[in-house]
Every structure is written in C-alpha cells, then in structure tokens.
Amino acid sequence: MVLDAAARELALFAAVGFLIGGLDDLCIDLIWLARTAWRRITVYRRHPRATAATLASPKPGRLAIFVPAWREDAVIGQMISRAKATLRHRDWVLYVGCYPNDPATIAAVEAATRGDERVRLVIGDAAGPTTKAGCLNWLWQAMRVDEATEHRHVKAVILHDAEDAVHRDELAVYDALIDRFDLVQLPVAAVPVSGRGWWAALVSGSYCGEFAEAHGKQVVVREAVGAAVPSAGVGCAIGRRALAQAARGRDGPFDPGTLTEDYELGLRIGAAGGRGAFVRVRAADGDGIVAVRACFPETLPQAARQKARWITGIALAGWDRLGWEGGLAERWMRLRDRRTPIxxxxxxxxxxxxxxxxxxxxxGLLGLAARPTSPLPPWTMWTNLGLVAWRAAWRAAFTGRACGWRMALLTVPHMVVGNLVAMAAAVRAIGLYVGIVRSGRVRWDKTVHVFPA
Incomplete structure (x- = not known):
C-alpha cells in the first residue's frame, strides 16, 4: 500500500513535469520548423547559401585567440600544433594563459611553440587554480600591452579551450562577420573519445546529440526570437569594442566571480544592446560546416562534474547574478536555461x-501482494510517451545530420546516460552553489580532457 501510494505520487509529479517540459520543447520545435521553411522559401531561393569561401572581410584585421590552461599538459601541445598547421588567416596571435605552479603545462606550451611568434605564453601572477575568467583577464592584459607596443589594435578575441580542435576556416568567418556583430558563435561538435572502451565512447558520445540539437536548433531559435546569443566559451569571437566596454572599470572583461563567464558575457553584451549571431556555414572546400571539434568527459563522475559547473553557473548562481532582465523572449530563454535542476x-x-x-x-507475480494498476490515467501516460518519442526523434535527426546515422542509432542509450549524468550533476551543483554562497569564493572546477583523434 505504501509502495503503491509512493509510486503514484512520484509518477504524477514526473508526468506533470514531463508534460510542461515537453510542451516547452514543442514550442521550440515549431518555431524552428517555421523559421527553416520561411528561409528556404524567401531567402535561399533568391540567394545562394554562403560558405567560408564566399565570406570576405572588407577590413581584415588581427585576431587574438585566448586559451586558458590549468593542468592541460596532456592536450595543449596538440591544440597549438593543430592551430599552427591549419588556421587559414594572415594575422592571428594565440595567447595561452598558464599558472606559475603548473610547470608541466608551461613546458608543453613552450615545446609546441618552438619560437613561433604567433603563440605567446602568458604566466599569471597567482598560483592556480583561480578561475577561468581570472586567467582570461591575464590574457586580456597581455594583449593590451602588445597592442600598445606594436601600435595596432586587435579586431576580435576568439575564445577556445585547450582541448579544442580548431577549424581551418573559422578565423576567416570571424573576420568577415565581426564587423556586423559584437559576438559570433560557431557550432561546437562533440567527438566521442576513442580507444578507451565502449563505456567511455557511450558517455562521451552522449554529448554528440546534445550539442547537435542545441547548436542546430535551440540557439538558432534563441536568435530568431530576439533573445541574446550566449557564448559557448569555445568557437566564439567577441568584438574588441564590446570587450573593452565590458572591461570598463575592472581588470578585464571576464567576471572572476562566476563559473560560467562566457555565458554571462554573451547575455551582458545582449543586454547592453550588442548584437550576437550564431553562424552555421559550410567550409570553403564544401566538407561539412565550420565548427569546433572537442572531446567531452568519458566517465560519469567527470561528466557530472562538468555539467554541475554549468548548472551552478547558469541555473543557480546565474539566477542571482543576472536576474530576469529583458523582454518576453529573453525571459523565456533564461527560464529554459535555469530549468535544469527541476x-x-x-x-x-x-x-x-x-x-x-x-x-x-x-x-504481485510472486503472490506477495496484489498486482499494481497503472499509476497514472492512460491519457497522461500516452501523451508523455508521445512527447518523449517526439523528443528522441528530433535528437536522432539532429545527431544524424551532425554525426552520421551510426551515432543517431545510439540516441536512446545516449539519452539514458545523459539523464544519469544530469541527475548526478544537479546534486553536485547544489553543493557547489551552497559552498559559493557560504564562502563567497569561486574556483576553477575543471575536468580531465582528451584531444580529438
């Protein structure tokens, strides 16, 4: 009797939550469908789709790439080597921020640089870890010193992480579009970790569908309804003027009091009247879209650790720090950002x-109790089952478009793994948030990284 009552109450709570969330997601789906159909009818019939080859900047300029690094000796060398070998742009500088108590990462940066003046090592004045934002502010200050010394300003700052595989055409896209927008965000393509076993591939692969749908539909809709485009922290270019405005009266444009400085910066730029754009454009050679590739955590504890940081910074501390500013569309998107713990x-x-x-x-089968009836009315179960199936179909479609049909076939297992990670991350996030409120201190809660094969 007690089990039956508990099952019914839990099922009712879950059913109501699934229904509200499912209808919310359905609205996003319908807006995306309407926007896609409208653009195909009105835009792409008159104009060919742009590619990285057709985009050109009227005023080419220097681009600065910021990479904060704390204990990233396993991946930073490969990231630098790939950037040096593949980036197609005449004028760029890569600033790598390290800590004085992290000699392994410093040595890896120096070995990969090999005297290349396009890569500049910046060692901060505090032992690590501080916060990612604090490290980024060191890079901002070093860039300003270089600007004063060389008597030329940087056009835009590009954010990357130490484990990112940069795209050869991304700087050309940023250079062409940053004159029109204050923030340009490219898609992030998650790459499963290879050679570590099926479980590692499954956990890391769960990010593939999440990012494919988020950067194929959700951010597109966000921009379409007029809400601010948040920075993903990687594959994002921010105009020099917008960063200078954000840095006014502070040590730098990035706020060291948050775990998600990139997300907050994008919303603050939008609140200040800046324009953000999410850009999906084909590569110059026609081989896929211009996107950043990165591997994500391969174990449940590491994945929960990473997502807990996102939940804490966006859904919990972000509520305190950013509030509910903006119009109806902006408030709707912030509500979606903050619904993760619920x-x-x-x-x-x-x-x-x-x-x-x-x-x-x-x-009941063993004859120890009466056989249970369905904990919910049939219409409720069928409605939610239909919404879950609809959600899985959309996830599979976007996963297939971004990662191929083999990855799309794993959509359901990936969603189950993602659910387990989300639940564990929510518990950890509450603990992180309570710790921040009590101590007032924020530290870089990073994860172990693998460079994409």
Whole structure:
C-alpha cells in the first residue's frame, strides 16, 4: 500500500513535469520548423547559401585567440600544433594563459611553440587554480600591452579551450562577420573519445546529440526570437569594442566571480544592446560546416562534474547574478536555461516511480501482494510517451545530420546516460552553489580532457 501510494505520487509529479517540459520543447520545435521553411522559401531561393569561401572581410584585421590552461599538459601541445598547421588567416596571435605552479603545462606550451611568434605564453601572477575568467583577464592584459607596443589594435578575441580542435576556416568567418556583430558563435561538435572502451565512447558520445540539437536548433531559435546569443566559451569571437566596454572599470572583461563567464558575457553584451549571431556555414572546400571539434568527459563522475559547473553557473548562481532582465523572449530563454535542476528532479522521480512499480509488479507475480494498476490515467501516460518519442526523434535527426546515422542509432542509450549524468550533476551543483554562497569564493572546477583523434 505504501509502495503503491509512493509510486503514484512520484509518477504524477514526473508526468506533470514531463508534460510542461515537453510542451516547452514543442514550442521550440515549431518555431524552428517555421523559421527553416520561411528561409528556404524567401531567402535561399533568391540567394545562394554562403560558405567560408564566399565570406570576405572588407577590413581584415588581427585576431587574438585566448586559451586558458590549468593542468592541460596532456592536450595543449596538440591544440597549438593543430592551430599552427591549419588556421587559414594572415594575422592571428594565440595567447595561452598558464599558472606559475603548473610547470608541466608551461613546458608543453613552450615545446609546441618552438619560437613561433604567433603563440605567446602568458604566466599569471597567482598560483592556480583561480578561475577561468581570472586567467582570461591575464590574457586580456597581455594583449593590451602588445597592442600598445606594436601600435595596432586587435579586431576580435576568439575564445577556445585547450582541448579544442580548431577549424581551418573559422578565423576567416570571424573576420568577415565581426564587423556586423559584437559576438559570433560557431557550432561546437562533440567527438566521442576513442580507444578507451565502449563505456567511455557511450558517455562521451552522449554529448554528440546534445550539442547537435542545441547548436542546430535551440540557439538558432534563441536568435530568431530576439533573445541574446550566449557564448559557448569555445568557437566564439567577441568584438574588441564590446570587450573593452565590458572591461570598463575592472581588470578585464571576464567576471572572476562566476563559473560560467562566457555565458554571462554573451547575455551582458545582449543586454547592453550588442548584437550576437550564431553562424552555421559550410567550409570553403564544401566538407561539412565550420565548427569546433572537442572531446567531452568519458566517465560519469567527470561528466557530472562538468555539467554541475554549468548548472551552478547558469541555473543557480546565474539566477542571482543576472536576474530576469529583458523582454518576453529573453525571459523565456533564461527560464529554459535555469530549468535544469527541476528537470533533474523530474527525471529522478520518474526513475523512482518505475522502480517502485517494478517492485510491486514482481511482488504481485510472486503472490506477495496484489498486482499494481497503472499509476497514472492512460491519457497522461500516452501523451508523455508521445512527447518523449517526439523528443528522441528530433535528437536522432539532429545527431544524424551532425554525426552520421551510426551515432543517431545510439540516441536512446545516449539519452539514458545523459539523464544519469544530469541527475548526478544537479546534486553536485547544489553543493557547489551552497559552498559559493557560504564562502563567497569561486574556483576553477575543471575536468580531465582528451584531444580529438
């Protein structure tokens, strides 16, 4: 009797949560469909789709790439080597920020640089880890010193992480579009970790569908409805003037009091009247789109650690720091950004209800109790089942477009793994948030990285 009552209450809570979230996602889907159809009818019939080859800047300029690095000796050398070998742009400088108590990363940067003046090592004046934003501000200050010394200004700053595989055409896209926009965000393509076993591939592969859908639909809709385009922290160019405005009265444009300085900076630029753009454009040689490739955590603890940082910075601390500014569209998008902890609670309730119902069913088969009835009215179960199937179909479609049909076939297992990570991350995020509130201190809660094969 107690199990039956508990299963019903948990199932009811989960059903209501799934219904609200499913309808919210359905609105995003319908807007994306309408926008896509409209652009195909009105824009692409009159104008050919742009590619990295057809984009050209009227005023080419110097581009600065910022890479903060704390204990990244396993990947930073490969990142630098790839950038030097592949980037197609005449004038760029890569600033790598390191800490004085991280000699392994410093040595890896020096070995990969090999006297190349386009790569500049910046060692901060504080032991690590501080925050990612604090490290980025060191790079900003070093860039300003170089500007004063060389008597030329940087046109834009590009944000990257130490594990990113840069795209050869990305700087050309930034250079062409940063004159029109204050922030230009390219898609991020998640790459499964290879050679570490099936479980590592499954966990890291769960990010593939998430990023494919987020950067194929959700950010597109966000821009379409007039909400600010947040920076993903990688594959993002920010105009020099917008950064200078954000840095006014401070040590730099990045706020060291947050775990998600990139996300907040994008929203602050939008709130200040700046224009952001999410850009999907084909590569110059026609081989796929211009996107940043990166591997994500391969174990559940590391994945939960990473997502906990995102949840803490965006959904919990972000609520305190950014509030609910902006119009209806902006508030809607911020609500979607901040619903993750509640969504994790809904998922936990659903899994618990299924387990309890399974225990009751087993007891009924053994004759130890009456066989349980359905914990919810049939229409509720069928409606939510339809919304879940719809969600999985969309995820598979975007995964297939970005990563191929083989990865699309793993959509359901990836979604289950993603749910487990989300629940664990929500618990950890609450602990992180409480710690920040109590101590007032924010530290770089980073994860172990692998460079894409």
């Amino acid at each position: 969504a994790a609670m809904v998922l936990a309730a659903a899994y618990a209800a299924v387990i309890l119902w399974g225990i009751e069913a087993m007891a």
